[in-house]
Amino acid sequence: MFGFGRKNEFPVEGRVIVITGGSDGMGRAVATNLAGRGAHVVVVARTVSKLQSTVEEMRRVALNSLKQRFFYISADLSDAAECDRMIAEVTGWNYGSGPDVVWCCAGFCHPGFFTEVPISIQRQQMDNVYWTAANTAHATLRNWLAPVPPSAQMKNPRRHLIFTCSTLAFTPIAGYGPYSPAKAAIRSLSDTLSQEIEMYNGAFTQRHRNSAPAADVKIHTIFPMGILSTGFDNEQKLKPELTKMLEDADKPQTPEEVAQISISALERGEYLITTMFVGNIMKGTSLGPSPRNAPIGDTVLSWLSNLVFLQVIPDLRNKAFNWGKTNGLPNVYPKEEDETPQATTPPS
Numbered sequence: 001m002f003g004f005g006r007k008n009e010f011p012v013e014g015r016v017i018v019i020t021g022g023s024d025g026m027g028r029a030v031a032t033n034l035a036g037r038g039a040h041v042v043v044v045a046r047t048v049s050k051l052q053s054t055v056e057e058m059r060r061v062a063l064n065s066l067k068q069r070f071f072y073i074s075a076d077l078s079d080a081a082e083c084d085r086m087i088a089e090v091t092g093w094n095y096g097s098g099p100d101v102v103w104c105c106a107g108f109c110h111p112g113f114f115t116e117v118p119i120s121i122q123r124q125q126m127d128n129v130y131w132t133a134a135n136t137a138h139a140t141l142r143n144w145l146a147p148v149p150p151s152a153q154m155k156n157p158r159r160h161l162i163f164t165c166s167t168l169a170f171t172p173i174a175g176y177g178p179y180s181p182a183k184a185a186i187r188s189l190s191d192t193l194s195q196e197i198e199m200y201n202g203a204f205t206q207r208h209r210n211s212a213p214a215a216d217v218k219i220h221t222i223f224p225m226g227i228l229s230t231g232f233d234n235e236q237k238l239k240p241e242l243t244k245m246l247e248d249a250d251k252p253q254t255p256e257e258v259a260q261i262s263i264s265a266l267e268r269g270e271y272l273i274t275t276m277f278v279g280n281i282m283k284g285t286s287l288g289p290s291p292r293n294a295p296i297g298d299t300v301l302s303w304l305s306n307l308v309f310l311q312v313i314p315d316l317r318n319k320a321f322n323w324g325k326t327n328g329l330p331n332v333y334p335k336e337e338d339e340t341p342q343a344t345t346p347p348s
């Protein structure tokens with residue numbers, strides 16, 4: 001699974017794992033996969049009925065149903081206070097210790113051309129995509145990095161904070177303006193934290209001092225392509241035809257596939273994780289200053305990807321230009337929510 005003779009960098013059996021957005025799509029598939037590997041799982045989202053059905057499913061597939069514990073918390077994670085409450089509740093449920101792994105999957109996409117989507121919806125995208133992740137990270141890291149006495153400083157297993165991004169953080173596609181910037185912001189936060197966390201990990205190596213965190217922490221970010229989920233069905237209804245054409249190279253994966261591939265990559269200890277070949281090429285052209293999974297492999301990947309993208313970048317722009325040339329302007333939607341819808345031809 002993680003290569004012959006190599007250590008599993010992501011052991012989950014008997015560990016306490018929180019999954020935000022764990023009631024549907026990829027998050028639910030991650031939750032049931034980890035339940036099948038013996039983890040204690042807490043799923044967090046807003047709608048109670050979907051959370052309850054996920055807990056039932058986890059009980060059904062659990063590796064050791066007598067020992068494993070499952071829990072759900074209903075919370076709107078775009079609210080920072082709700083994230084603090086969520087981490088406090090998990091800590092209470094886990095007999096006073098914080099969780100071992102927190103995996104942020106919450107979020108959904110509202111596609112559309114930038115000028116046609118009301119600004120209020122674009123702010124909601126930032127709230128539900130970026131802030132659900134940043135608030136969760138903030139609450140989690142404040143719990144994990146608080147100094148504890150030497151008796152509470154664990155020798156090993158590391159803790160893991162995992163973000164779920166999108167390959168759209170690597171490559172622009174017209175029609176994702178309300179969404180991609182929020183995912184790009186998650187990538188930037190992940191890169192910043194992956195550096196900042198080293199200070200705390202350094203302090204942890206001095207763990208017999210009075211002030212050290214309870215354990216080492218590792219950051220990871222997953223970059224899926226399309227995922228066949230409830231969220232995907234909703235976004236397809238809003239998606240411009242041009243966008244569907246530009247992302248034609250994407251062959252959406254099932255939530256279960258994405259969960260399995262992501263977990264295998266975590267077991268290999270990867271940092272920026274893609275789930276298929278085209279996603280890997282998109283990552284390669286955009287590696288920038290992010291930490292590499294493998295110095296030589298990633299460098300060769302970035303050289304090849306940069307060559308491929310010499311053709312891909314103008315190709316995407318040409319397709320957009322030709323779309324306009326053939327079809328003219330898209331449907332004109334009201335520019336502000338409080339304006340009455342405008343007809344394309346105003347009455348005389």
Ligand SMILES: NC(=O)C1=CN([C@@H]2O[C@H](COP(=O)(O)OP(=O)(O)OC[C@H]3O[C@@H](n4cnc5c(N)ncnc54)[C@H](OP(=O)(O)O)[C@@H]3O)[C@@H](O)[C@H]2O)C=CC1
Pocket residue numbers: 020021022023024025026027044045046047048050075076077078104105106107108109128129132164165166167223224225226227228229230231232255
């Ligand atoms: N589907 C796709 O094609 C792709 C998706 N992604 C990303 O992967 C992740 C999973 O997507 P997908 O599988 O489509 O998920 P779904 O849309 O199927 O499910 C989203 C989950 O997030 C929860 N959620 C949404 N908003 C909030 C909120 N404010 N607070 C708490 N929970 C919330 C939902 O529950 P509830 O509504 O009850 O709160 C649900 O559990 C997302 O971050 C998405 O952006 C990345 C690439 C492609």
Ligand SMILES: CCCCCCCCCCCCCCCC(=O)[C@@H](N)CO
Pocket residue numbers: 108109166167168171173224225226227231232235246247248249250278281282308312
């Ligand atoms: C050989 C290399 C060629 C590269 C060509 C570039 C093709 C672009 C494909 C865009 C795919 C977008 C997937 C993410 C979707 C997403 O995040 C939303 N569905 C959100 O839910």
